[in-house]
Structure formats: C-alpha cells, structure tokens
Amino acid sequence: MFSGLSAFPLTPTHDGAVDFAAYRRTVSVAALAGADSIGALGSTGSYAYLNRDERAAVARAAVTAAGPVPVIVGVGAFSTSSVLEHVEDAAMAGAAGVLLPAISYQPLRDAEVYGLFEDVTSRFPEMPVVLYDNPATTGFTFSDDLRVSVAHLPSVVSIKLNTIPDGHDAASEYVEMLRGLVPEGVSIGISGDGASARGLLAGCDVWYSVLGGTFPGICQQLTAAALSGDDVGAREMSARLDPIWALFAKYGSFRVTAALATLSGxxxxxxxxxxxxxxSGSEREEVATALRAIDLLE
Structure with a gap:
C-alpha cells in the first residue's frame, strides 16, 4: 500500500457540489489501471474546499469504488480537533491510512507540527499515517530533523517528500541518508511529479502522484519501470511527459490536471x-497543445 503508485484523483464537481458518479468512475479507472493505492482528498482532491460531511462522503465513495485497492484519505485541517474528526470519518469509511499535512492560518513551529502528529497517532494508534509535505499549499516546510522525529511516532508508515536533489547521485545519497534515519518499514515517497522518475530511481518506494489520478496507465508504467531498475525506460516515459511537468511548474498541478481531465473527456x-x-484562453490552449503533443489519451 505504501509503495508503488499512489494515484491522487480529482474530486469532480457539478453545480458547485461533488459529482459522486464521476468521482467513483475516476477512482475505479485508477484502481483497474493498476494503482497500488488511491490518495483520496489530497491537494488535487480539493479537501480544503469541502466540509466535513462532504469529505466523509468522498472517503466512503473512494473506498467503495476502489474495491480491493487500499485508499489513503487526506485529513488536513486548520485545527487539531477538526483533523481528529476527519481521521475518525476516514476510519469509519474503511480507509487503509490517512494523509496528514500541517496546515494552519498561523505559521506553525516544528514542535507544534510534531504535536499534531503525536495527537493523531495517540488517539488513533491503529491508523497508518503518511507524513504529507506540500509547502506550496500548506505554507509549512518540513525539515529533515522534523521528518525523522515524526517518522519515529507509532503508526507513521510513510514520508511524502515534495522535492528531491537534482542529479541521480545526489538524489540517491539523500534517500539513503533519510532511510538510515527513519525506522525500518517507513517508506519514502516522492510527490513532485516532474521528479518522480528521479526519485524512484534514487530509491524512493512510492510515487504519490497527481497525474496518476487522471492518467494512471502511463504513471503505473513509469513506476513499474523505475522500481524494476529500468533506468532508460523510466526516464523516457518521464521525458515524454515533460510538457505536462513544465505546465505544472508554470500554472500549478491542480489547475493543469483539472484542465487535462476535462480536455481528455x-x-x-x-x-x-x-x-x-x-x-482559460491561451493558458488552456497550452494544456490542449501539450495533451495533443504527447498523446496522453487513454
């Protein structure tokens, strides 16, 4: 579950409400395409824009649509009390784990973030927790020291990195260093899609993938190639997706993936x-051009 491809689907809307029929189709497609897990209600899944009832319903829909594929549910919220409510809802929905970011209106200190994870793991000791690092959306950046400290808490099972050093040697040294500091069994994941091949080839165990929620086929192939040591194949597939990675960097993965999903049907x-x-306008046309150039339709 905390290795391979974790596909993060969008949460579709219709007239301002969650489109559950479309959501179940999206999750089912990713599960059938070979995703090792589904990352429901991640940043791509718009968790921050949904209320508690909506998020609980999305979690239930994801678990149902995924079938035997495990679902990891995002539980981020401004207050610890709300986070604990979302963890409870995820557990009741049958989630196999939760994705926990550190978000707050007030800038957080490392001790406060550690305390958040400590509260969740002590209140729900049986629920696997993924440390979810996404400073572009949360405003908080984990230091390596904090990552390692949190990884030693009971039930923390994976670390989601948002970036990794450039170059194979530097990336490999970093993953090896981190692996030597976290407990055995805690997986290391890469989430910056443009760095996915580099991260997996450097020794990361899992790709927490934005694109995988919409185009799981090629993302599963890239993941399988990298984890099997097929350096050339993994890099070639990632290079094919360079136009998408460039748009992610330019406009953000959320808006670009949303446009990709609509333009592809x-x-x-x-x-x-x-x-x-x-x-819209020229920006949307750039996405359409990239989609045509790399023939991503599945």
Whole structure:
C-alpha cells in the first residue's frame, strides 16, 4: 500500500457540489489501471474546499469504488480537533491510512507540527499515517530533523517528500541518508511529479502522484519501470511527459490536471472550487497543445 503508485484523483464537481458518479468512475479507472493505492482528498482532491460531511462522503465513495485497492484519505485541517474528526470519518469509511499535512492560518513551529502528529497517532494508534509535505499549499516546510522525529511516532508508515536533489547521485545519497534515519518499514515517497522518475530511481518506494489520478496507465508504467531498475525506460516515459511537468511548474498541478481531465473527456467540467477558476484562453490552449503533443489519451 505504501509503495508503488499512489494515484491522487480529482474530486469532480457539478453545480458547485461533488459529482459522486464521476468521482467513483475516476477512482475505479485508477484502481483497474493498476494503482497500488488511491490518495483520496489530497491537494488535487480539493479537501480544503469541502466540509466535513462532504469529505466523509468522498472517503466512503473512494473506498467503495476502489474495491480491493487500499485508499489513503487526506485529513488536513486548520485545527487539531477538526483533523481528529476527519481521521475518525476516514476510519469509519474503511480507509487503509490517512494523509496528514500541517496546515494552519498561523505559521506553525516544528514542535507544534510534531504535536499534531503525536495527537493523531495517540488517539488513533491503529491508523497508518503518511507524513504529507506540500509547502506550496500548506505554507509549512518540513525539515529533515522534523521528518525523522515524526517518522519515529507509532503508526507513521510513510514520508511524502515534495522535492528531491537534482542529479541521480545526489538524489540517491539523500534517500539513503533519510532511510538510515527513519525506522525500518517507513517508506519514502516522492510527490513532485516532474521528479518522480528521479526519485524512484534514487530509491524512493512510492510515487504519490497527481497525474496518476487522471492518467494512471502511463504513471503505473513509469513506476513499474523505475522500481524494476529500468533506468532508460523510466526516464523516457518521464521525458515524454515533460510538457505536462513544465505546465505544472508554470500554472500549478491542480489547475493543469483539472484542465487535462476535462480536455481528455475524463470529466465533464474542471474539478476546481471557487474562488479557484479553471484555466482559460491561451493558458488552456497550452494544456490542449501539450495533451495533443504527447498523446496522453487513454
């Protein structure tokens, strides 16, 4: 579950509400394509824009649609009390684990973030927890020292890195260093999609993938190639996706993936929630051009 490809689906909308029929189709496609887990309600899944009831319903829908594929549910929230409610809802939905970011209106200190993870793991000792690092959306950046400290808490099972050093040797040395400091059995994951091949080839165990939620086929192939040691194959597949990685860097993976899903026919409308607006005009045409150039339709 905490290795291979973890596919993060968008949470589709219709008239401002969650489109559960479209969501179940999206999750089912990823599960059938060979994703090792589904990352429901990650940043791509718009968790921050949904209320508790909606998030609980999305978690239930994901678990149902995924079938035997385990679902990891995002539980991020401003307050610890809300986080604990979301963990409880995820557990009741049948989630196999939770994704826990550190988000807050007030800037957080390392001790406060450690305390958040400590509260969750002590309250729900049987629930596997993934340390979810995404400073672009949370405003908090984990230091290596904090990652290692959190990884030693009971039931923390994986670390999601948002970046990795450039170059194979530097990336491999970093993953090896980190692996030597965290407990045995804690997996190390890469989440920056453009760095996925580099991270997996450097020794990461899992790709927490934005693109995998919409185009799981090629992402599963890339993951399998990298984890089997097929350096050339993994790099070639990643290079094929360079136009997408460039757009992620330019406009953000959330808006670009939402546009990709609509332009490819996977979803009827862009899965973004106001005040976020879909890409339009020349920006949207750039996404369409990239989609045509790399023939991502599945």
């Amino acid at each position: 996977s979803l009827p409308t862009d899965a973004v929630y106001a005040p976020v607006r879909p890409l």
